[in-house]
Amino acid sequence: MKTVKTFSELRVARSKLAEPVGLVPTMGYLHEGHLSLARRARQECTSLIATIFINPTQFGPGEDLSTYPRDIPRDLELLEKEGVDLVWIPNAIDMYPLGFQSWVRVSELTQPLEGARRPEHFRGVTTVVTKLFNATMPQKAYFGQKDAQQAAVIRRMVSDLNYHIQIVVCPTVREPDGLAMSSRNTYLDKDERRAAAVLYRALNTAQDAYLKGERDPNILRSLMNAELISEPFARPQYVSCAHPDTLMEHFGRVEDGALLSMAVYIGGTRLIDNILLEE
Amino acid sequence: MKTVKTFSELRVARSKLAEPVGLVPTMGYLHEGHLSLARRARQECTSLIATIFINPTQFGPGEDLSTYPRDIPRDLELLEKEGVDLVWIPNAIDMYPLGFQSWVRVSELTQPLEGARRPEHFRGVTTVVTKLFNATMPQKAYFGQKDAQQAAVIRRMVSDLNYHIQIVVCPTVREPDGLAMSSRNTYLDKDERRAAAVLYRALNTAQDAYLKGERDPNILRSLMNAELISEPFARPQYVSCAHPDTLMEHFGRVEDGALLSMAVYIGGTRLIDNILLEE
Numbered sequence: 001m002k003t004v005k006t007f008s009e010l011r012v013a014r015s016k017l018a019e020p021v022g023l024v025p026t027m028g029y030l031h032e033g034h035l036s037l038a039r040r041a042r043q044e045c046t047s048l049i050a051t052i053f054i055n056p057t058q059f060g061p062g063e064d065l066s067t068y069p070r071d072i073p074r075d076l077e078l079l080e081k082e083g084v085d086l087v088w089i090p091n092a093i094d095m096y097p098l099g100f101q102s103w104v105r106v107s108e109l110t111q112p113l114e115g116a117r118r119p120e121h122f123r124g125v126t127t128v129v130t131k132l133f134n135a136t137m138p139q140k141a142y143f144g145q146k147d148a149q150q151a152a153v154i155r156r157m158v159s160d161l162n163y164h165i166q167i168v169v170c171p172t173v174r175e176p177d178g179l180a181m182s183s184r185n186t187y188l189d190k191d192e193r194r195a196a197a198v199l200y201r202a203l204n205t206a207q208d209a210y211l212k213g214e215r216d217p218n219i220l221r222s223l224m225n226a227e228l229i230s231e232p233f234a235r236p237q238y239v240s241c242a243h244p245d246t247l248m249e250h251f252g253r254v255e256d257g258a259l260l261s262m263a264v265y266i267g268g269t270r271l272i273d274n275i276l277l278e279e
Numbered sequence: 280m281k282t283v284k285t286f287s288e289l290r291v292a293r294s295k296l297a298e299p300v301g302l303v304p305t306m307g308y309l310h311e312g313h314l315s316l317a318r319r320a321r322q323e324c325t326s327l328i329a330t331i332f333i334n335p336t337q338f339g340p341g342e343d344l345s346t347y348p349r350d351i352p353r354d355l356e357l358l359e360k361e362g363v364d365l366v367w368i369p370n371a372i373d374m375y376p377l378g379f380q381s382w383v384r385v386s387e388l389t390q391p392l393e394g395a396r397r398p399e400h401f402r403g404v405t406t407v408v409t410k411l412f413n414a415t416m417p418q419k420a421y422f423g424q425k426d427a428q429q430a431a432v433i434r435r436m437v438s439d440l441n442y443h444i445q446i447v448v449c450p451t452v453r454e455p456d457g458l459a460m461s462s463r464n465t466y467l468d469k470d471e472r473r474a475a476a477v478l479y480r481a482l483n484t485a486q487d488a489y490l491k492g493e494r495d496p497n498i499l500r501s502l503m504n505a506e507l508i509s510e511p512f513a514r515p516q517y518v519s520c521a522h523p524d525t526l527m528e529h530f531g532r533v534e535d536g537a538l539l540s541m542a543v544y545i546g547g548t549r550l551i552d553n554i555l556l557e558e
Contacts, residue, residue, distance in 0.1 A: 011443065101387045102405070102439035107380040126381070127440075135441040160381030161406075162414040164290065 001080045003087045006094065010135055013086050017047035023138035025129065028052040029069040029183040030078050033173040037142035038082035040170050049136050050079050051088045057096065058124030069186050088136065095131065104130045106153045106160070112247050113240055113261060114149050114272065125150055126157050133165060141165055146172040146180050148259055148274045152247060172273070174200065180273045187269040195233035196266045199273040202227035202239075206260050210277050217241040217250035220260065228264055237263040237270070244276060280359045282366045285373065289414055292365050296326035302417035304408065307331040308348040308462040309357050312452040316421040317361035319449050328415050329358050330367045336375065337403030348465050367415065374410065383409045385432045385439070391526050392519055392540060393428050393551065404429055405436050412444060420444055425451040425459050427538055427553045431526060451552070453479065459552045466548040474512035475545045478552040481506035481518070485539050489556050496520040496529035499539065507543055516542040516549070523555060 004010050014021075022045030024037045041048050052075055059065035072089065079087055103123055109115075110122035133141065143151050151169045158167055173181045178200030179193075188196055202224040209223055221239050228236040241250050244259040254277065261274035283289050293300075301324030303316045320327050331354055338344035351368065358366055382402055388394075389401035412420065422430050430448045437446055452460045457479030458472075467475055481503040488502055500518050507515040520529050523538040533556065540553035 007441065099387075099435075100439050102383065102385045102436045104409075104440075105382050105384065107382065108378075109380065130383075131439075131441045134443070137443070156378075157381045160379050160410075161383075162286065162410045164413070164416070 001076070001084055001087060003076060003089065005089055005091065007090075007135060010086075010088050010090075014049070014136060017049070017085060019047070020045045020139035021047045021049060021137065023132065023136050023141040024048070024050045024084070025132050025141065025143075026050060026052055026075075027054045027068065027183065028075050029071055029186070030075045031173070031181040031183065031185075033144050033146065033181040035078060035082055036173050037144060037170050038079065038084060040168065041140065041142050042083045044168070045138075045140055047086070048082075048084045049086045049088060049138065050084045051090070051132055051136070053088075053090050053092075053095065053128070053132075055095075055124055055128040056092055057127060058121050060118055060121060063118070064184070064187075067187075069183055095128070103127050104157065104161075106157050109149070109153045109156055109247055112149075112242070112249070113238065114263065117237060117263060122150070122153055126153060129154055129157070130161075133163060138165055140168055142168045142170060144172060145169050145276075146182070146273065148244070148261055149247060152245060155245075172275075178204070180271075182271065184269060184271065188266060192233055192267045192269065195231050196269075196271060198228055198231040198234050198266075199262060199264055199271060202262065203260055203273060203275045206241075207275060207277060210254070211279070215253045215255075217252075217254045217258075220254060224260065224262060228262070233266050235265040237265060280355070280363055280366060282355060282368065284368055284370060286369075286414060289365075289367050289369075293328070293415060296328070296364060298326070299324045299418035300326045300328060300416065302411065302415050302420040303327070303329045303363070304411050304420065304422075305329060305331055305354075306333045306347065306462065307354050308350055308465070309354045310452070310460040310462060310464075312423050312425060312449075312460040314357060314361055315452050316423060316449050317358065317363060319447065320419065320421050321362045323447070324419055326365070327361075327363045328365045328367060328417065329363045330369070330411055330415070332367075332369050332371075332374065332407070332411075334374075334403055334407040335371055336406060337400050339397055339400060342397070343463070343466075346466075348462055374407070382406050383436065383440075385436050388428070388432045388435055388526055391428075391521070391528070392517065393542065396516060396542060401429070401432055405432060408433055408436070409440075412442060417444055419447055421447045421449060423451060424448050424555075425461070425552065427523070427540055428526060431524060434524075451554075457483070459550075461550065463548060463550065467545060471512055471546045471548065474510050475548075475550060477507055477510040477513050477545075478541060478543055478550060481541065482539055482552060482554045485520075486554060486556060489533070490558070494532045494534075496531075496533045496537075499533060503539065503541060507541070512545050514544040516544060 022041035104126040177197040301320035456476040485499040
């Protein structure tokens with residue numbers, strides 16, 4: 001496994017990789033969710049590039065850019081075990097040099113849900129993903145279902161901007177109690193960690209009701225919210241029942257594939273989770 | 280020479296081209312300026328793609344989208360003579376399908392000059408160029424110096440977004456009286472056509488003064504403006520003496536390489552032209 005930092009090193013290393021090339025973009029501090037993307041990519045691609053970059057432009061003021069957890073040596077060990085061929089760890093000043101001013105924006109899918117609470121977050125995401133795509137030129141790129149809106153936004157961007165890159169969205173990987181894996185789970189203390197399982201419980205409560213025939217999106221949202229507020233450490237920011245591609249909230253009858261999602265503060269830590277409803 | 284319309288046809292045809300591939304993006308109604316780009320690309324690249332697409336998103340309300348001149352059969356003949364391998368003529372509804380919402384924006388270089396008079400023009404340009412780059416995957420792309428701000432904006436975008444594409448900017452091609460070639464020259468009637476030579480005369484007046492030692496940008500602008508308004512058919516919209524990369528207006532002493540540019544209405548037709556000052 002080769003590790004590079006600069007664009008010129010990346011170009012040389014990329015030119016030696018046999019295609020198809022798979023890309024696993026990460027912000028590091030890897031967990032089983034990331035590794036599941038690498039494993040899937042390893043199965044589907046001849047060569048595998050992972051990137052580790054805590055992208056400053058997708059963090060808002062007051063968010064956790066400065067405290068976001070980091071452990072590059074451990075990340076590299078894990079990626080090597082998954083058979084990654086090339087790891088690119090760019091510097092922020094190379095990615096956003098003085099005078100940087102080109103932005104990619106997806107205008108509508110970024111408005112609701114996370115976009116409503118994190119202005120400019122998705123502009124940062126789509127811009128950095130564009131840069132990673134252009135720099136690494138993959139045939140496939142792997143993202144997690146946990147960031148459901150991000151996946152929808154990137155799919156739209158790839159289609160709108162005519163990228164010839166297949167976007168593969170992999171299932172959320174969970175802890176034994178159902179908590180979705182996230183680098184941010186490290187922020188939780190012991191009580192909060194126990195409380196954080198409420199997100200998945202709330203999603204399952206709605207899924208169970210759906211299985212029993214409930215099709216009213218307001219009732220599904222209310223069930224999730226009731227479950228969340230029953231946990232003293234939890235403070236829901238939003239609960240949503242929306243179309244998985246348009247992200248428009250459902251008002252009438254809900255159907256299979258609807259996206260149930262939520263953002264919840266557990267103490268001072270903001271967590272998100274989601275499932276797709278299924279019969 | 281192969282001609283394709285759809286993305287899937289393009290992909291198949293592109294995959295058969297030997298690299299390096301050169302791209303000449305055009306809006307059609309080709310003149311010697313376009314052909315000079317194709318000739319340069321033919322010398323420098325193994326394969327050559329030209330695109331013909333009148334991009335609706337770079338036209339503002341009240342601009343000449345509906346009347347922009349078209350002659351595809353003639354364009355194809357000319358491109359074939361220049362040794363173009365592949366011509367892509369996309370449809371507007373394939374390029375901007377229902378739900379299209381992804382935009383590329385260069386924020387600062389697009390503010391002055393053309394950007395100040397044509398809001399959203401450059402957003403349309405950078406978005407369509409991104410789409411053309413992603414769809415055709417060239418190693419080099421060719422643009423004309425006549426659209427000086429466009430060239431600066433695209434260079435910045437390519438650098439900021441990490442495209443591994445070399446941008447080649449070719450000299451403006453002129454009619455015998457100095458008028459810069461433009462598909463829009465066809466809008467001029469006989470008197471206007473004669474009057475249109477005033478743009479290049481004005482640029483040369485400033486260049487001559489510069490050669491004689493004039494270094495005050497205000498005097499250079501005034502000289503250009505005086506020449507323009509001496510022509511009864513001409514109505515200057517702006518004259519500029521600016522840095523060629525930042526496009527910031529010069530206030531102090533002007534140096535070699537400064538961009539002299541202007542937009543001028545000749546009758547109802549808006550023309551632009553520019554030169555780079557040289558000793």
